[in-house]
Amino acid sequence: MRVLLVGGGGREHALALGLASDSAVERVIAAPGNPGIAEVAELRAVDPVDPQAVAALAVETAADLVVIGPEAPLVAGVADAVRAKGIPVFGPSAEAARLEGSKAFAKEIMTAAGVPTARAYACLDAADTDRALAEFGPPYVVKNDGLAAGKGVVVTDDRAEAARHAAECGRVVVEEYLSGPEVSLFVVTDGEAALPLLPAQDFKRIGDGDAGPNTGGMGAYAPLPWAPATLVDDVMASVVHPTLAELRRRGTPFVGLLYVGLAITADGPRVIEFNARFGDPETQAVLALLATPLAGLLRAAATGTLAAHPPLRWRDGAAVTVVVASAGYPASARTGDVITGADRPGVIHAGTARRAADGALVSAGGRVLSATATGADLTAARDAAYALVDGIGLAGSQHRRDIALAAAEGRIRLPG
Numbered sequence: 001m002r003v004l005l006v007g008g009g010g011r012e013h014a015l016a017l018g019l020a021s022d023s024a025v026e027r028v029i030a031a032p033g034n035p036g037i038a039e040v041a042e043l044r045a046v047d048p049v050d051p052q053a054v055a056a057l058a059v060e061t062a063a064d065l066v067v068i069g070p071e072a073p074l075v076a077g078v079a080d081a082v083r084a085k086g087i088p089v090f091g092p093s094a095e096a097a098r099l100e101g102s103k104a105f106a107k108e109i110m111t112a113a114g115v116p117t118a119r120a121y122a123c124l125d126a127a128d129t130d131r132a133l134a135e136f137g138p139p140y141v142v143k144n145d146g147l148a149a150g151k152g153v154v155v156t157d158d159r160a161e162a163a164r165h166a167a168e169c170g171r172v173v174v175e176e177y178l179s180g181p182e183v184s185l186f187v188v189t190d191g192e193a194a195l196p197l198l199p200a201q202d203f204k205r206i207g208d209g210d211a212g213p214n215t216g217g218m219g220a221y222a223p224l225p226w227a228p229a230t231l232v233d234d235v236m237a238s239v240v241h242p243t244l245a246e247l248r249r250r251g252t253p254f255v256g257l258l259y260v261g262l263a264i265t266a267d268g269p270r271v272i273e274f275n276a277r278f279g280d281p282e283t284q285a286v287l288a289l290l291a292t293p294l295a296g297l298l299r300a301a302a303t304g305t306l307a308a309h310p311p312l313r314w315r316d317g318a319a320v321t322v323v324v325a326s327a328g329y330p331a332s333a334r335t336g337d338v339i340t341g342a343d344r345p346g347v348i349h350a351g352t353a354r355r356a357a358d359g360a361l362v363s364a365g366g367r368v369l370s371a372t373a374t375g376a377d378l379t380a381a382r383d384a385a386y387a388l389v390d391g392i393g394l395a396g397s398q399h400r401r402d403i404a405l406a407a408a409e410g411r412i413r414l415p416g
Contacts, residue, residue: 001295002027004058005041006048006078007069008034010323010350010370011280015069016041017348018287018294025295029061035361036342036349048073051081058087065090065299068256071147074276075101079256088302092276095252099243100259100276103143103173110271113242117271120175129166132174133159139177143273144169153204153214178263178270180415183224184282185232185260187240188297191253193306194240195297196232198222198289198314200282201407206330208402215330216367219403220282221320221378222289226412227264235260235269243274255301266416281321284348284372288319320381320404321372322389326351326363327396333366340393346372347388368394378408 001024005016013036019028020040031054033043046057049072058066066082068074068091077094091097098105104122109115121132122145133140140162144152146169154165155177166172186197200222206212228234239260247254259275287294291313300309327334339352339361351365369392373384382404389399406412 001025001064001299002029002062003295004061004063004066005030005033005037005069006046006054006066006073008032008037008048009070009280010348010367011278011283012069013037013348013350014284014287014372015067015278015294018290019067022293022295024293029057029063031057034349035352035354036347049076049078051076051078054078055081055085058082059085063087065295065302067091067298069277071097071100071275071277074256075147088299089255090298090302091256092254093252096247096254097276099254099274101147103145103273104171106274107173109243109246113246115239115242115271116268118175118178120173123166123172123174126163126167129163129172129174133162136174136176141175141177142166142169143173143175145171145173155214178265178272180263180265181226181412182272183227183231183262183264183269184220184279185235185262186278186282186286187236187258187260188301188306189240189244189254189256189258190301190304190306191244191248191255192304194236194244194258195306195309195312196236196240197286197312199224199227199232200286201404202279202282203400203403206325206398206400208400213330215325217279217281217323218325218400219320219322219370220285221318221381221404221407222282222285223318224407225378226407226410226414228414231264231269235262238269239271264414280350280367281323281370284321284370285319288372288374289315289317291315315374317374317376318378318381319372319374320378320385321348321370322385322399322403323350323367324369324371324389324392324394324397324399325367326365326394327398329366329398334396335363335365337363337395338393339363339368341391342369344388344391346385347392348372363394368397378404382408
């Protein structure tokens with residue numbers, strides 16, 4: 001099988017490793033890729049948000065499967081263009097990807113499908129925002145309606161800050177705050193059949209103890225020893241299948257990876273958001289535990305044969321991912337700093353590049369690398385992941401020291 005992987009971040013590096021290790025895969029082509037992905041795949045230059053360019057590359061490389069990693073190409077219609085060439089693609093159509101591309105559309109789908117979620121208002125101007133903030137009260141939750149690379153959400157007790165964020169974004173969704181530990185559930189689907197992966201938890205804020213601004217994600221772990229035993233079954237029944245059914249009813253079936261972001265409240269799981277692709281950095285932790293061959297699973301979804309796929313197999317133990325970010329991230333990420341220690345197994349490349357002058361590995365984004373390790377339990381996986389982090393050299397870098405710590409110490413409590 002020849003697989004074309006679209007994207008070049010940490011999520012795509014983790015996917016490339018999984019695809020390359022599948023014995024059914026003879027070749028992985030990544031476009032545009034990154035230096036880490038280059039170790040396991042052939043890199044090709046392409047504009048990942050140009051549907052026709054990606055479709056032409058899929059034809060040129062005789063791809064048997066196209067896997068689209070980031071959200072922007074999905075919203076731009078890359079999957080539609082590839083499907084029009086008759087090539088199986090893992091990733092939803094532009095219309096179905098609106099689940100991530102528009103928070104207001106996602107709320108509309110959830111309401112129609114009866115999915116449990118926070119009450120919310122789509123706000124077009126300052127007057128709308130003011131009314132919504134007054135009704136819900138603090139903590140205020142304001143979300144950019146469009147794509148914002150995981151950083152379009154502000155949760156604050158400061159009403160002025162909430163109003164400022166809304167003004168900067170333009171169209172926003174203001175919703176009530178959901179209290180409780182958060183969970184990320186990835187679901188592979190062909191539009192009808194759906195297979196859940198292990199639930200994970202990620203850490204959005206830049207600093208230990210969830211201090212500071214939101215980021216695209218500073219770390220993650222799986223599985224969740226504190227989660228209710230029925231959590232996945234409950235979410236599949238109350239969220240996933242009703243959502244997929246509503247999208248089918250509208251003539252826009254969702255094929256690919258449905259990411260369900262949840263809060264476990266006193267009233268049970270409530271949806272915070274949907275994404276239309278694998279989440280970063282949870283992907284690194286979840287795929288580190290997946291024993292089922294990845295390419296076969298994704299191709300089954302892309303070809304509508306997921307119902308016949310064998311049950312998923314998982315490795316024992318736990319996995320922890322810790323993100324190493326550049327100086328100044330998330331406000332103003334510094335780039336061009338030389339990186340050392342990134343050539344060890346478990347170090348995943350995200351924002352990296354090769355310096356033209358001498359080929360040195362340098363930082364090229366906000367979240368530069370992540371360190372992913374497994375262990376018999378969360379404590380062992382944490383120790384191994386932080387040992388990897390401590391071996392990375394990057395001037396001015398920052399990372400959290402508390403990824404998975406509360407779970408490892410048994411300090412996470414469910415409301416009610």
